[in-house]
Amino acid sequence: MAYIDIENVSFCYPGQSRFVLRDINLRIYKEGVTAVTGANGSGKTTFSKLLIGLLKPVKGRIQLNGKLLSSLTLAQIGRQIGYVFQNPDKQLFCETVEEEIAFGVRNLGLPPERVTQKVREVMDYFELSRYAQAYPLSLSAGEKRRLALAAVFALEPGLLLLDEPTTGLDPYRKQLLGDYLDKLVAANRGVVVISHDQKFIDRYATRLLRLEDGQFIEE
């Protein structure tokens, strides 16, 4: 069964006549790494926003795990899809790096000792431990990107949706990210990566979708 089922979805922004996405029929499974590519302005980020319910389709419907996406709250969607924004600055709001990662984990209702353990594990993996008490917005661009990824990864959602995750990461950290994606896939979780990084896509993607003229071409 598809984790996300997209049926005849079309979308255009209010006040505009041009459809960014036209009659999309697509199934996304909780397995493998699905890469979404396309030229600038082709609608990749719009597509990701539709998947997490930030935008509503003008036509058609999207189902998440068998439930209509429009009937779920953002918090309910966030527990099933981990979304990393294109600009990490927009999703960092806590006073310390440690607090940033712990924020979502606490909302899962885990006991405090498990929260602490989980936060330490994720910080260690993303090499953020030495910044544990630093203010997130004062970090470098690459560090902020890693923190945004870490904060979402810590929630262990069924599907990860990453918008341009390799921007600002050095080759070593790109590999670290890729290895983590492999680990997630091995643990029966799915990943959708929106990226222009062809090398990264070639190395990790198991399915490739190209967005062109508002429609997907499976490659």
Add this chain to the structure above:
Amino acid sequence: MTGLDPRTKIVMIICLSTLAVFLNEPWPLLLLFILTLVILLIMRINFFRIIMRFKKLLPLLLLMLIIQSVFSAGGDVLLSFQGVNILTTNGINTSLCILFRLLTFFSSAMIIMTSHSRDYVLALVQLKIPYEIAFMVLVSLRFLPVFIEEIKDTLVAMQLRGVDLQRIPWRHKIKFYTHLFAPLLSRVMLKAHQLAIAMEARAFRVYRRRTYLRLLHYSAKDYVAMVFFITATIAVLARDFLY
């Protein structure tokens, strides 16, 4: 009226807001609000569409009106509970005054939307306001929607990390809202710093005297509008002070 000089529009807004502050009776305030609506209509601004964007604030406004009504004693008692006056004629008057005053402030500010922000910088400079101050006004107008967008993004990010803002009680909700201000303040400071560097890199304030390609000129209808608004404002205020 859309072709009025930006300076005339600034004078109109000052006059309407001044009257809204000084008038203290519901009927004159209602008339002032209707006058403002007529101006907006002539300027082809859809007031109701804009005000609908703020419909989420309506419960707060209603609560404020009820509180004002309860705490404004005097007049005839219309509703009381165990000796406490809940609704009085004075209370209703005060609430209506606040409502019409707020609506007038809000709608008169919409007149600003009928000119380009660059024209307001020119207008302020020609009103002998230093260019740096005028430019700061322009920047604040330009960045306001950006900051509103950033607050929305932070709210979305919080919800996507499992906070159900629609379902948690208010006392817990307030705790989450405090998370909005620290990053916003930080981003404002960062943006201001980056903007200052970008402006200096493009030779901002290199020369003491600035010249302008285009200058604003008053037309006959500007003089008519200004004389009307200033005279009417002085007349209403004088009548209020004298009688």
